[in-house]
Amino acid sequence: MPTKNINFPISKSQFINFTKCSNSFYLHNQNLIEKTNTPHSGSLEWPEFINLCMSYFEHSVIIPRSLSKDSQKKETQEALENKHTIFGGYFESEEYASYIECLSPDITREGWILYDFRPVSTAKLDIIRSLYFQKRLLESLGVIISDVKLIRINSEYQMTDNLLDRDAFLITESLSEKLIKESGRFEEVWNLFLAYQTNHIFPSVDEVYPTCKSPKSCYQPDVCFQESQSYEIFDLREGHELPKKLYHMGIKTFEEIPDEELNQIQKIQKNAHVSQNTHFDSNQMSVFLEGTSETVCFLDFESINPTIPIFPNTRPFQHIPFLFSLHIWNPISDELRHFTYLHPPEEGDPREKVLKELTLLIPKNTTIFSFNDFFEKQIISDLIKIFPEHSEFWNAIHLNFKDLALPFKKFWIYSAKQKGKASLKEILPAFSETNHVGLSIREGQDANYQYLRLLKKQVTQEEKIRVLEDLVSYCKMDTFGLFVLYKMIKENLH
Ligand code: SF4
Numbered sequence: 001m002p003t004k005n006i007n008f009p010i011s012k013s014q015f016i017n018f019t020k021c022s023n024s025f026y027l028h029n030q031n032l033i034e035k036t037n038t039p040h041s042g043s044l045e046w047p048e049f050i051n052l053c054m055s056y057f058e059h060s061v062i063i064p065r066s067l068s069k070d071s072q073k074k075e076t077q078e079a080l081e082n083k084h085t086i087f088g089g090y091f092e093s094e095e096y097a098s099y100i101e102c103l104s105p106d107i108t109r110e111g112w113i114l115y116d117f118r119p120v121s122t123a124k125l126d127i128i129r130s131l132y133f134q135k136r137l138l139e140s141l142g143v144i145i146s147d148v149k150l151i152r153i154n155s156e157y158q159m160t161d162n163l164l165d166r167d168a169f170l171i172t173e174s175l176s177e178k179l180i181k182e183s184g185r186f187e188e189v190w191n192l193f194l195a196y197q198t199n200h201i202f203p204s205v206d207e208v209y210p211t212c213k214s215p216k217s218c219y220q221p222d223v224c225f226q227e228s229q230s231y232e233i234f235d236l237r238e239g240h241e242l243p244k245k246l247y248h249m250g251i252k253t254f255e256e257i258p259d260e261e262l263n264q265i266q267k268i269q270k271n272a273h274v275s276q277n278t279h280f281d282s283n284q285m286s287v288f289l290e291g292t293s294e295t296v297c298f299l300d301f302e303s304i305n306p307t308i309p310i311f312p313n314t315r316p317f318q319h320i321p322f323l324f325s326l327h328i329w330n331p332i333s334d335e336l337r338h339f340t341y342l343h344p345p346e347e348g349d350p351r352e353k354v355l356k357e358l359t360l361l362i363p364k365n366t367t368i369f370s371f372n373d374f375f376e377k378q379i380i381s382d383l384i385k386i387f388p389e390h391s392e393f394w395n396a397i398h399l400n401f402k403d404l405a406l407p408f409k410k411f412w413i414y415s416a417k418q419k420g421k422a423s424l425k426e427i428l429p430a431f432s433e434t435n436h437v438g439l440s441i442r443e444g445q446d447a448n449y450q451y452l453r454l455l456k457k458q459v460t461q462e463e464k465i466r467v468l469e470d471l472v473s474y475c476k477m478d479t480f481g482l483f484v485l486y487k488m489i490k491e492n493l494h
Pocket of ligand 1: 021022211215218220
């Protein structure tokens with residue numbers, strides 16, 4: 001692909017891309033990547049969050065995004081001259097451009113305070129980098145920046161009644177010191193960025209400019225690593241930079257990888273791929289299943305974790321279960337029973353009802369399998385803190401959990417069909433005819449988003465019925481999948 005000139009002005013998000021991968025920067029800069037907008041729960045909460053942040057400021061001007069860029073620039077300039085707080089101002093130089101969340105006159109000294117509003121609990125490096133970009137842009141346009149601040153969420157905050165206490169929920173943090181502390185590192189990246197603008201190559205694999213450690217999580221790996229989709233080496237577990245190194249050595253398949261390059265887990269993987277036989281460590285699996293009861297349960301929760309608390313006695317980001325699926329299998333009679341509870345969204349806080357239903361359904365002295373059981377245990381123990389009257393139930397069952405993700409994470413079981421992945425969705429079809437294909441909801445994040453839509457009444461009645469059914473089907477498939485895997489394990493042990 002011939003390398004074209006860089007398009008100016010460069011946006012803030014393009015700069016952030018560059019700090020991670022110069023090739024990704026180029027792809028975005030040349031509009032070679034289709035922008036996708038996956039709906040997520042954060043987008044449902046954003047208007048409320050931004051309104052809370054904006055409520056701190058008086059005499060403000062909002063620059064409408066519906067205007068043309070030229071008009072946005074003009075209105076921003078006018079607000080700047082009138083010393084108003086500006087929300088969504090658009091600033092552009094010949095080289096760079098950015099929307100600024102908030103710029104507010106500093107009443108204590110000369111200059112402006114540059115704000116960012118983010119529904120997060122810590123100021124991660126990307127946030128500081130993006131503020132660094134904006135500060136540079138504003139200063140190049142003659143705007144004096146006296147301080148750089150972030151309005152973010154206090155994750156320790158607990159909503160005690162139905163009213164959100166804005167000042168306890170939000171934290172305003174000055175990032176000026178962090179910017180100074182990181183300035184050396186940022187200047188280095190900036191100089192690299194400047195050099196790239198005049199002397200770029202695409203794709204760049206020579207490590208002068210930042211590139212990915214592994215193309216596995218990239219949206220466009222084939223551009224930098226030709227035909228990478230058909231190269232087995234990119235499925236290598238715990239590979240980090242190794243697949244990239246192997247690619248440059250001309251190695252495409254597991255068979256070609258020298259054993260000395262591989263750790264224990266990768267050797268298991270190589271053998272399974274070369275022989276096309278499933279790896280099954282009977283010794284480890286026997287130890288893993290020691291103490292398992294005859295009848296067993298399979299449990300899965302779906303939860304929301306709203307940024308802005310919805311129910312009393314909850315914190316930001318806290319997981320609130322609204323649905324569970326429970327399969328109970330008696331191997332003697334081969335009877336598999338299914339139970340589920342989905343809390344009606346119009347009834348508000350689901351926690352007490354979810355816990356009560358669980359106490360009625362989960363038998364004591366029975367092993368409970370979950371996939372990544374830390375989550376299920378955390379959900380129940382959080383519920384018990386609020387409803388201690390059910391402590392006896394928790395005390396009776398909390399040692400009964402077993403994590404069915406563990407054998408796959410540890411590579412006690414591995415099939416080449418997993419292609420190095422260890423999520424339930426990838427494992428299930430590798431060992432059975434069962435899979436998540438055909439389900440409308442296929443990810444926990446989507447289940448979270450859909451239930452939040454119901455709570456915020458952003459669905460029609462017709463849609464509501466469909467979403468509720470989809471949620472139950474999705475959760476049921478997860479516990480049925482665990483049952484299928486458990487049966488497969490038992491059969492292999494005999
Ligand atoms: S494959 Fe890697 S180097 Fe290429 S664009 Fe993706 S992240 Fe960047």
